Amino acid sequence: MDGHIYGYNLPISEKTKAVPWEEKVRIVEEVKSDFRFKEYIFGCLNCGVCTASCPSNRFFDYSPREIVQRFLEEDVEVLYDMMHEYIWACSQCFTCWIRCPFVNNPGGLVAIMREVAVRNAFEATKDLLKPYGRVLLKVMTTGNQLSADMLQPDFFPDWGPKMADNMENLRAKRLAIPFDVGKSVKTAWEVSLETAVEMYTIWRETGIFEMLEKLDPNLYNVIMDIVEENEERYEELYEEEE
């Protein structure tokens, strides 16, 4: 049916309808099998305190109460549908968590759902994460997520005219800080090569590179070029020391 008797009033998308039932069950079970699931959901009074205090609820058709309720009802169709776009409205502030009388953590459930959606390369995640490419490039290759050169005024015109001034002589401004907290422009701080190489091992061992390859092959290739180059440099340095 299109729409629901309460709460989730979005029609079930064609994308969801086209997916075989077994696949939808598999995805929802993947969420439920996460070790955190049992720590994030206990019961629900349906009191709506979580939704009443949810910032995203004020601006989007999004309700943390709905997430909890659907899991308790095991509504596979709706849960699968939510994983396309609905869950990306959550701002991960965890107000729902601290307010819930049952100490449910709807924001935590969303984190698991997002992770499963990304791991299974949902089409929606590919679109949603395109603007995230620069952050992923930084974090995967350097272990830093944000750097001074990312705050370009043309990307943030709504932040006002001072942004352009901030970017002028950026390198000199960073060098002029009398502490070693921002000499670098392309990374938040200078990250040692061995630290970055340790990060690459973590990404490999935990399946993050693999997940990225499915999500965005072009970005994956760019990242791997940098990763391999740095690993080679590190090996050379290590051999020299030996």
Place this chain on the structure above:
Amino acid sequence: MAKHGFGHNSPGGLLRYPEQPPFPLKEYSAHYDHIFEMMEELEAKGEILIHRITEEHQPIEVFTRTGRIKTIPTNKLWHHKSCGQCGNIPGYPASVFWFMNKFGLDYLNEPHQTSCTAWNYHGSGTSNPVALAAVWLRNMHQAWKTGYYPLIHCGTSFGSYKETREQLIMNKELRDAVKPILKKLGRLTEDGRIVIPQEVVHYSEWVHAMRYKIADLYQKEGKPKGIDVSNVRVAIHNACHTYKMIADDYPYDPEVYNGQRPAASAAVVKALGAQVVDYSTWYDCCGFGFRHILTEREFTRSFAIQRKLKVIAEEIKADLIVTHDTGCTTTFEKNQWIGKAHGMYHPVAVMSDVMFAALACGAHPFKIVQLYWNCSDYERLLEKMGITNWRELRKEWEDTVKYIADLEKAGKYDELMEFFKEYDLYEPYSRTSTGKPKASATANMPLFKS
């Protein structure tokens, strides 16, 4: 498991309560506090090593929401930096370092650390708990190896690390998954244990613990410069990831709303003698939303303006919003100007607790507090604080920047190096317990020469 009630101590001393409740408490049976007893059990079994806070860290005790006594180390600290702060609000960590130098404290700031990567995870879902745990434990091992105690600069790192610690302590399967990775990295102790710090400590807790020393410095150095904050009206914004994520582990204090509100930033503002002014949406988030500030900016700016800036302007006419997290500072700071388009321009200065405290104690507004990055209206605040020479100070800063830029453009590196020799650089590497430079082996090999 924890015995609920006051005056309770765990056998190893990590979990402690005062004899009397410090303020009216509603949750005597908090679910979180037993984590500290479980940590001791795991250490006794040889699974983990607890990086303990000792006398050399000059600890100061604070209360948390449940009345638990939390130990805040104030000396010999390993700065776990924030990518957002160092990336776009450098006056934030610079103010922390400035205070530590003023107080003659020992600390270490080194390049063998990464971001927590939790911003990425909360924004994009492109990580997982094993990776998050490995990144955290790797950073914590590095801190332990240096002999310095980790101080977490970022609110999200702080929240994520507290959550990760709980998950690790509660879940053997997570410990089993992360151990082989850490072994591969050489990030286990010699006898194969993972290193977990006794307390996960946010810089705002350090500021909270040090508030009376900061207030003394204000009296001794700020006031003689003509600085007076007594008329400054301050709206406090507490960051969601500091006090809503693992809510039980953040300072509450009898002097701040009788223990009914997070204490950290409000307490230092009060100690300085400025006016903490309450407003109806104190509980709301800032609207940062992780991915939202990048890709759903209409949400971020609408929320920031309508739920916070407008309310703060109309209800209490604050001179300043004091924050303690990178994301909140950025959100309030950068989303004011756009309000002009809809007749909702509510200009107010925005800065972190430590930046405001540094200004009050006489730090240079541009060289140290780095207000040139601010898009918000900080000038009126400086005037009100009595820093009326801010134009000259800004020119001094701008001249320095121009001088450096010109020398670099002309390729005059020798002159530049000479200039830096004279420039009063506070080099954190030199601030080690031995007093000798402690540059890392790879400090001169940046990934990106930038």
